[in-house]
Amino acid sequence: MADETGFATMGRAAGAEQIDESGIGMLGYAFMGKAHTNGFRTLSYMAWPPPLLPRLVAIAGRDEAAVTEAARRYGFERAVTDWRAIVEDPEIGLFDNGGPNDLHAEPTIAAAEAGKHVICEKPLGRHAAESYEIWKRVAQTGVVHMCAFNYRFVPAVRLARQMVEAGELGEIHHFRGRYLQEWGATSDEAWRFEKDRAGSGALGDLGTHVVDLARYLVGEIDTVAALTATFQPGRQVDDAFEAAVRFENGAVGTIEATRFATGRKNAFAWEINGSKGSLAFDLERLNELQISIGNDGFRTRLVSEADDPFWAWWWPHGHMIGWEHTFVHELHHLLEAIAGRTTVAPHGATFEDGYRASEVCDAIVASADTGERQAVRYRSLP
Amino acid sequence: MADETGFATMGRAAGAEQIDESGIGMLGYAFMGKAHTNGFRTLSYMAWPPPLLPRLVAIAGRDEAAVTEAARRYGFERAVTDWRAIVEDPEIGLFDNGGPNDLHAEPTIAAAEAGKHVICEKPLGRHAAESYEIWKRVAQTGVVHMCAFNYRFVPAVRLARQMVEAGELGEIHHFRGRYLQEWGATSDEAWRFEKDRAGSGALGDLGTHVVDLARYLVGEIDTVAALTATFQPGRQVDDAFEAAVRFENGAVGTIEATRFATGRKNAFAWEINGSKGSLAFDLERLNELQISIGNDGFRTRLVSEADDPFWAWWWPHGHMIGWEHTFVHELHHLLEAIAGRTTVAPHGATFEDGYRASEVCDAIVASADTGERQAVRYRSLP
Amino acid sequence: MADETGFATMGRAAGAEQIDESGIGMLGYAFMGKAHTNGFRTLSYMAWPPPLLPRLVAIAGRDEAAVTEAARRYGFERAVTDWRAIVEDPEIGLFDNGGPNDLHAEPTIAAAEAGKHVICEKPLGRHAAESYEIWKRVAQTGVVHMCAFNYRFVPAVRLARQMVEAGELGEIHHFRGRYLQEWGATSDEAWRFEKDRAGSGALGDLGTHVVDLARYLVGEIDTVAALTATFQPGRQVDDAFEAAVRFENGAVGTIEATRFATGRKNAFAWEINGSKGSLAFDLERLNELQISIGNDGFRTRLVSEADDPFWAWWWPHGHMIGWEHTFVHELHHLLEAIAGRTTVAPHGATFEDGYRASEVCDAIVASADTGERQAVRYRSLP
């Protein structure tokens, strides 16, 4: 519980300390635009003092009326209908790309080459070649870059990582990850079913999250044997994929994602089994981590204690936070990196992580297409 | 899922529509001050367009350095060290009282008598007489008043209310509610254990929430038979209470609260059994409502669909919100009432609701003290 | 896992050892008759070697055709239509009374006075006076007596008792127990709604189980403040009761039972909170004990390990047993007591336990009738 002033547990005193600003330019004002804006606005007082104070400078979108209203609603100083206006804007220090997948490469590279730090929604590119190009071009500029795999910033996921790193699970034998949604028959966002715009279906949208957490929690995937499926007649992209995987450290498991799991709203669930213990998680209960150390059964650990990851910013224990706060944590981490207080890796995903996830996804597609198990090969920068 | 503009499902277009402001003055900058501020800030863009745009005018606290920093952090225009400065401030239209229980009556009454709308944290007063006085004096002024029973604004609770009202459970036979926390041996907030300042212990702090939801979901309590307990030597207030209760409509049940339930972080759990079905809820899983219609078993309803209460403001289904968002909903509802678009009752708690909860709590104390079952008698305004 | 012989973990070698027989006479061949017969038959090979080998001598019932068929089905040597034939039968050493509540006193006392050991279904009597009379008269004969509170023989309950006794929960602060069923509108067993035959409704049928486990796990109840309810018009017995209780050791809690909890099939659920930890249980998941030691969350302990109570008789861990096996354990314990290897108390319920549960139930009725909190007073034998 907080004391009467609240500052002891809920933030340190900033006093008259100067807090520098970071000018934000955002592409996209729909689902991700809203989530990111909420993240910037909330971190400015929840994590006190913030590493940099986000200043919402400009937001870009094609529909002038809609983007104008978005600017008013979310508090951006101006709305623009061409993302190039953001890339050129000297008041902007950070470019946040929440557009559809086919708008990831060009604006992100242009922003970085104009000297802006960049964050880009996942999947980084629509395939490994595009992801590699984005990573390579941006890395050459020296700016800070982050691929928005926000589930690394679920407190329970970060706690899991801490436990794995500390050896609490022993040698890892298994990872099984699945991301189950149910809305595959229809969507309001038509671009998600178009091959040119989305690149892939459940694979890029949901599967990349599974791949990224598998890599973050267990290690590099080196082998995949996979199938894909498209249930909806005439659909251009996959509705689901199923993969058996092997990790470099010898662990084996399954990875899958689908938009056709009736009854599962947002069930991004994974389990890790090690020689000493196991962990299990389901995003539908995002404040809980199931922990079994030894053989005594899984306990439901409410990840909401004062010393849990990110928790010092929030509430007394047992008072849940929401899905949207993964973005608060993620963007705070990014601002810390921009401020030079930390690096994006290893807890945030860099564009290299974005690229590596793409390689695994491409291998899944190749295995499904050829019927042959694929070794995943990762490229380095030249 | 949102479409590309996001406005279809996430808010309606406000266009160039004028949005009036409401000047906010707040007492207290600790736990509740933080939660309420976050509520005001978030509702201004999540529920678009907001009924009134909150303008954070002034925040009051005794420690000048701390309240000055709170104002900077949360974006209040000024900090004051005497709450009277808020009561007199012509720019303030809404007084939000998040101070300790012994600071509820005087400032709240003064603000109302100065023409400010008022919201006051629960319990309204430290006992029924004080609560009645607050209600009576404020009601006489004609301002809008709300007692901050925020759990009425959990989407799952509102959905439960809708189901009960629609008769989906049939005739109600049982309510069992308990609020279990575990921190009773120590607290950072010392005033919570002082009889003069808090009025009571688990009863006023947690039990009032149980009583309020019992009343909101089932109806008026007319009989209580209760025990209280103080486990900690030397403590002035109750650590727990246990009550058997009867409702005016014939339902019977149990109501209890404790700060000594080791392992229970914030387990405000209740269950309702009716002739046609049952509902169960636990705040530790606040996005879930357990529903059993007929005999086929309880289903875990993720309350996160587009047509669920409050959900149009938020995210695609399955993307959880947090505890803090009960305040977003509550304060939004209050602003709608101030804007004349709705009334605080029945979904928000008025000061009459705050007073009635106090009567039940007083009856619990009386039953525990005398050993006799108590009929709860409610006073009307003169 | 068992070795190839299976005897290492699943029973010890009896070799040519003589196993004495115990002649069983049973009253009642319906629900409880079936459950007890299954218990006797199963224990004879599951718990190897059994303390005594049950020999199913005679079964009594009023309907000659039905009891004749029951004897054939369950393997009794003979069927009788008058329980007195069992009481007088020299081949019978153990009288098992599974008849309706109004047939508990006379046959049980007669059997004991004829020198038979006796087990009687709960509630022992229809009220404390009758229970006391049964206890007193039977105790005077010196036979072994057991009241069939079978839930003491759930492995998870026995494990809970072991943990409480070992101090793993610290000082006990709370017990909350409820027994929820849903069939109260109708029943095939009409006698359960008749005051003369059943004594009471949910109280004697379900509530006695809650009271007995409260006593077994926490200690003697010394105070009750209670309400009862009858929802069904014209019904002679209670459909539900709700009680606040205090224990001699200072713990407080709630006890309740109902036959009107739609959706709850057989939810006998209890929770204990102590200063060091908590336990929770629900009969609908009878192989699980929820354990929280310290603040780290409740773990789901599958009570099915080789060293768990009763488990050496059964299967490899994780292979569940059923509700019916509580009777296997209970009757085995009784045969061990008859064989002189243990005593019924403390793990089995004696007739004194049956009587004490009746006193608590009578106090609940008295509190409901008078509106006054009741101190529970227990009589001793003269």
Next chain:
Amino acid sequence: MADETGFATMGRAAGAEQIDESGIGMLGYAFMGKAHTNGFRTLSYMAWPPPLLPRLVAIAGRDEAAVTEAARRYGFERAVTDWRAIVEDPEIGLFDNGGPNDLHAEPTIAAAEAGKHVICEKPLGRHAAESYEIWKRVAQTGVVHMCAFNYRFVPAVRLARQMVEAGELGEIHHFRGRYLQEWGATSDEAWRFEKDRAGSGALGDLGTHVVDLARYLVGEIDTVAALTATFQPGRQVDDAFEAAVRFENGAVGTIEATRFATGRKNAFAWEINGSKGSLAFDLERLNELQISIGNDGFRTRLVSEADDPFWAWWWPHGHMIGWEHTFVHELHHLLEAIAGRTTVAPHGATFEDGYRASEVCDAIVASADTGERQAVRYRSLP
């Protein structure tokens, strides 16, 4: 609830009806021998009247003292040390083979060729060729044959099958099945790790169960892409396998099993997603079926109602049965088939089912060995 006679809901009256006997000969007296014996003994009174009354004639094992004691314990008329004595015994009509995998083929074929009906533990053979041989040779004799896939006889599994058959899930899109245990580092049953005796490790022991239920609930598997792993140095058999699978009807999914899932005791869990609904199950909660029809969330269906599969034999609803009772149901079904009242298929597994599961397992091994996706090809009888 049962009425006072209990026969209305718990069995029909057999009156003076003749019940024919079936002479049972059993190979093996360890884990499976115990489970099967308990099944035969229990079905003789639980499912009243039984289709045939099992008469426990002889049990075979190599250790004379041990098998002699087993016969005494379980009630077999005689013990033999050579299984051939059973095969030749004219009093035996049903041969029950619960021996290790390398003792499946020869005794089972010999018994069938001697005219005995046969039931054989899973996996039928150690590989598809052996399984095919057993099936072919036994089928030629015309006896009734069953492969003991007991999980088809979990009431929740049978209910799932009924729902799928009735089209309640719509078109099936996904099956994900896993069988997780944790004891892989050591076992009391050494033969389970020997390639010659067991054939395979987790694959044949646990994986066959997953394959069989996948086939029973969804349909034939036609494609597998798989990996296997052996974690324990020097071990001859697989410790785990992971497979992506496709069914003939277009559904896709994952199948896996491991003995290295720390904290998972006996977690045979599967989920089916169809266009109209989904089902989920976990053997650790064997009386529960998770059902989601439409999008309203999964409900926990306690499969213990009077009209649930097998339930008329047992208890009032909500009173759980145990894992061992899958054998009661299975052996009852077999006796019904022997009595000519039903056929083993489709609800029981025949030797053809045993063989087909072997083909899938062989394909998993082949895919793991070659790195190529395998089409599963099934042979017919000549």
